[in-house]
Amino acid sequence: MASGTASGSAHVVVLAFPQAGHTNPMLQFSKDLASQGVIITLVSFAFDHHRMLKADKTLQRLGIRIRFESIPDRLPPGIDIVSDVLYVFSNLQHIDGSDLEELIHRLNVTGPPVTCIVYDAFMPWVAQVSTKLKIPRAVFYTQSATVAAIYHHFKYVEKWNNCEQDSNDVVVIPAIGEMRMPDLPSIFFPPLLTAGCLDINLKLIESFNGASWVILNSFDELESKAINYLREANVPVCTVGSLIPSAFLDRINSEDTQFGGSPWEEETEECMEWLNSKPPHSVVYVSFGSIAAISTKQLREIGRGLQSSEQNFLWVIRSAAGQGTVWEGFAEEIGDRGLIVKWSPQLKVLNHPSVGAFMSHCGWNSTVEGLSAGVPMLGCDLCFDQPTNCKVMVEVWKMGVKLKRTQQDDGDVTFEWDEIERCVRRVICSEEGAELRKNAVHWKESAKTATMEGGSSHSNVSRFVKEVTKFRQLLVSQLNEI
Template sequence: MARGSGSGSAHVVALAFPQAGHTNPMLQFSKDLASQGVIITFVSFAFDHHRMLKADKTLQRMGIRLRFESIPDHLPPGVDIVSDLFKIFGQLYQMEGSDLEKVIQRLNVTGPPVTCILHDVFMPWVAQVSHNLNIPRAVFYTQSATVGAIYHHFKYVQKWNNCEQDSKDAVVIPAIGEMRMPDLPSSFFPPLLTAGYLDICLSLVDSFNRASWVIWNSFDELEGKAINHLREANVPVCTVGPLIPSAFLDRRNSEDTQFGGSPWEEETEECMEWLNSKPPHSVVYVSFGSIATISTKQIWEIGRGLQSSGQNYLWAIRPSAGQTTVWENFWEGFAEEIGDRGLIVKWSPQLKVLNHPSVGAFMSHCGWNSTLEALSCGVPLLACDLRFDQPANCKLIVDLWKMGIKLRRTQNADGDVMFAWDEIERCVRRVICSEEGAELRKNAVRCKESAKKAKMEGGSSHSNVNGFVKEISK
């Protein structure tokens, strides 16, 4: 019988925000639950349902069976999760829940009845559906526990004073310590602050206290102080991470080699063949996630810095809006200049890349999923935080776990603030070529072993998943 085909009494309806950084960890948690016999009905929104049907085929090849449903999203045709992100967020954040309620009512009739609703924190309206149907609810939080504790602090303890992001002021947050202004999530500063994003993030903290569980993609040994602080504040934290396909961490299912919900085709064969030709720890992998947009000027700086470093690099970069190829981002002759020392692809199988022995560093925007993937593969980070929760993640990487270095931004002659090519060159050499880099790698490997232990039998996250399954099976 396929994993998740449903011999138990627990039935979870899962609803994710339709962006890879949210969908992938919820799919992975759904797989973890399905491996214990929990029936999972994964509900997607109409504009994204085709991707979930593709994921279903991928999961079936792994021997994992989830059920998939969709509900209307009331979005205009042709929306794009990258260019229309804030439009999509605005619509899905404030929906009313009648469509989801109808799906759950139908599932309750056809059986087995739904015993838990699992939903992304960015969809607070699901609380009313849970109340109407008298079904326990679990909030799925996709950022770090540290970021959650920061928002919790400014929701209930200290009023935000609208400091400047580049000021030298600092705040002290219990269980976290001193945070400089540049280390806080970018929602505390314009333009996200003036757009109301901080108000939304603080309001979402309310959902912690009204839920039966807050499922966190982290683990106790990684963020123990922040997690314990939230628990002491009566937040029903259930850490289940890192939510990484089993083949790369606990190895309980060797067929589980990808999340299943990749937004683009991965150039797997080309990446693996190229990596196989490189010495151990010699390659810098570069990727800034599924939604980050980077200016052509910044792309030029990265390209020049990588070339000047003299090190091997694999760079996953999508064509910008209106472009047909990634090469339109670069100067004439760049493709020839790279030679065999670099490989540029539109999209890569990130976990397979990070797990390859030739990879020695990951230049990343420090999104939480990418951070956990690097950590789970024991790869040090070149931290280029951009926005949202990434500055706080960067502080964890550099100051707490000591498995990466932070690249500094500078202002160029045109007034643009960016990561300059010479800073990129210097930091790449620090991580790949120096004793400092070797020490960062040792720390990253220690984090990897800690993550593996948390997910293994008897580990903190594995035990929490078992406890969650027992509670929703009552």
């Protein structure tokens, strides 16, 4: 459905944090709004603008119009979002909002006035711009409702007391119940705690105050306890997930097959041809997202575990430093049983009938994509919110297993090959794996129901459109009175 551009349409400015796990759901939300007639101006930072423009080809094919603008980022030349992610994260949290303010003034002069700003929670300074310009704001929170509830608890209810991550201590959070120390986000513990990451994330929760909406890439049925907790705490939660292209979720638009703006070229044809040659539910798909750095030592443990499992696998190994080779001759040893690529069309892979499991770092975006495809998961949580996502995936949704870590003599923590082999066989070959697949399919259907007409997320998106359109009408009325 083509987006409307009528003078009476709401005009929403969208500002995403420049990392795939943030821009992908934001792009999909923008597509959903534009398809309902909302005028969207998607704003990116100068160093990342070229990548965002790649999404325009996808949008043109769908008949959806989104305007693309950029603002200065004040970052040094040659910055790379993957290798310099923490530096970019730190700097984009505190930049001057005057460039965004100037852009909005220009948009107000050249077209319909801006009636709402949707922005990533990792850029809290946007709140000052919206307050100054008297424009309603929507905070787009790219982590789970469960993680938001944990941070909210330790921001407003209970003060965090530093504990050892591997201790047997538990904390009780009303929205969730008992949480073991290893299941909390890793920023509660050194070294991320001492680096100030907990303080930063607790401060992000403050950005919920004064927001008209807090947008979550989740749905009410998926995280009901955490979502109800936040709503009871007067957080204006608006669940709009799963934010997945239509072809892989509600099937309404078969042409909507990708987010757009991928950071790397996807090896689509090779992946699909190889998957087509494999039996149903026989392939382990292995990918650790666009940011996680996997050591050569860990790569070799994964390689040996996959090889020993004797199961088919499709493995994404990004061409970054230290992530180029498992060991010499590995490709020849595995033969046609395995395929290694630098980047894959993840949604197409996960929804292919031959895929039987997803070995993932359990970042929220990947977790939502795996769940929405109905694929059981092998959780190799690394850091940040991933341990919590993995806990919920295993203990609440019961659609996967968590791999145990081993403490090495040098202090490093590794998923060892025999644990990988055991868990792969457990999910692909056993009766337990069949039950996990059954549960995963249940959540896939729940995600689909939420986004269909009458579903919770569909209703929330429609309500959001009505509310920003109502503000547009109020704004026009006030201007006419002047």
